[in-house]
Amino acid sequence: MFLTRRSFIKKMLYSGLGLLGLSGGGYYYAHYIEPEMLSKKIHTLTHSNIPRSFNNIKVIQFSDIHLGFHYTVDQFQTLVQNIQAEKPDLILFTGDLVDKPHRYSFNSDIPNILNQLNAPLGKYWIYGNHDHGGYGTEKLEAVMSNGGFTLLKNESTQISYNGESFTLAGLDDVMLGKPDLEGTLGIISEQSFTILLVHEPDIADTVKNYPIDVQLSGHSHGGQIRIPLLGAMVTPPYAEKYVDGKHTISDQLTLYVSRGIGTTRMPYRFLCKPEYSIFTLQSNQ
Incomplete structure (x- = not known):
């Protein structure tokens, strides 16, 4: 079977990270240092449909924790403290709380930590593929609900705020759930500023056919391993086209893809620091 250059590099990456220079000090950095280098991305969302009451409202998105795969409850506690220190008005979680729900020992620690997050305009979440995987669907819904988060599963x-509003919508996971784009997005008013939460970013190419202004996604982990000139080396299905950062999909739709917090499949990050995102709303009416 013929291998493209990119496929060949990916195979070499899985068989031995040393072939890409991640040996010795580089291996130590990718395994132990960079995964702890939590960063934040700051964006401004400006739109004529954002009501003036929402000027300077702060929205925080975090994604892809993957508790249990080289990410501990203590690390999660630190993350929550960092997010709360930002004094968010609205908090959004875009999926994958636990790496393997069917093997994870759930207790009251996670809901207790989630309840430390406070936002006057609410806390919302959507399913990621790992949240559905391993029969974790009901477990995760209970954990997030007990932590004060509201699930948006094919609903808006x-x-x-101050007598004005915008629309927040959420789709079920694309890979393992049953996302209903038409039923969820087809009824949204074109006059309402709308933020959509959906775990997998590549679905944006379909979302652009609906009146959505901003799509927030995760899933990609930014590729986890990024090599200069070659880019992301590890991209899951539905995160192969849009891997990281801001993308203008159409005249109306803008996509933001978070690198997320934890890791999966391989416990490494290289030139791809974990992050949460801060969005400040601005009306240009």
């Missing part, structure tokens, strides 16, 4: 809600 109005975020209201």
Whole structure:
């Protein structure tokens, strides 16, 4: 079977990270140092449909924790403290709380930590593929609910402030769930500023056919391993086209892809620091 250059590099990456220079000090950095280098991405969302009441409202997105795969409850506690220190108005989680729900020993620690997050306009979440995997669907829903988060599963809600509002929508996971784009997005008003939460970013090429202004996604981990000139080396299905950062999909739709917090499949990050995102809303009416 013929291998492209990119496929060949990926195979070499899995068989031995040393072939890409991640040996010795580089291996130590990728395994132990960079995964702890939590960063934040700061964005401004400006749109004529954002009500003036929402000027300077702060929205925080975090994604892809993957508790249990080289990410501990103590690390999660530190993350939550960092997020709360930002004084968010609205908190959004875009999926994959636990790496393998069917093997994870759930207790009250996670809901207790989640309840330390406070946001006057609410806390919302969507399923990721790992949240559905391993029969974790009901477990994760209970954990997040007990932590004060509201699930958006093929539904939308109005975020209201000072008598004005915008639309927040969420889709079920693309890979292992049953996302209903038409039923969820087909009824949204074109006059309402709308943020959509969906775990897998590549679905943006279909979302652009609906009146959505901003799509927030995760899933990609930014590739976890990024090599200069070659880019992301590890990209899961539905995160192969849009891997990291901001993408203008159409005249209306802008996509933001978070690198997420934890790791999966391989416990490494190289030139791909974990992150949470801060969005400040601005009306240009």
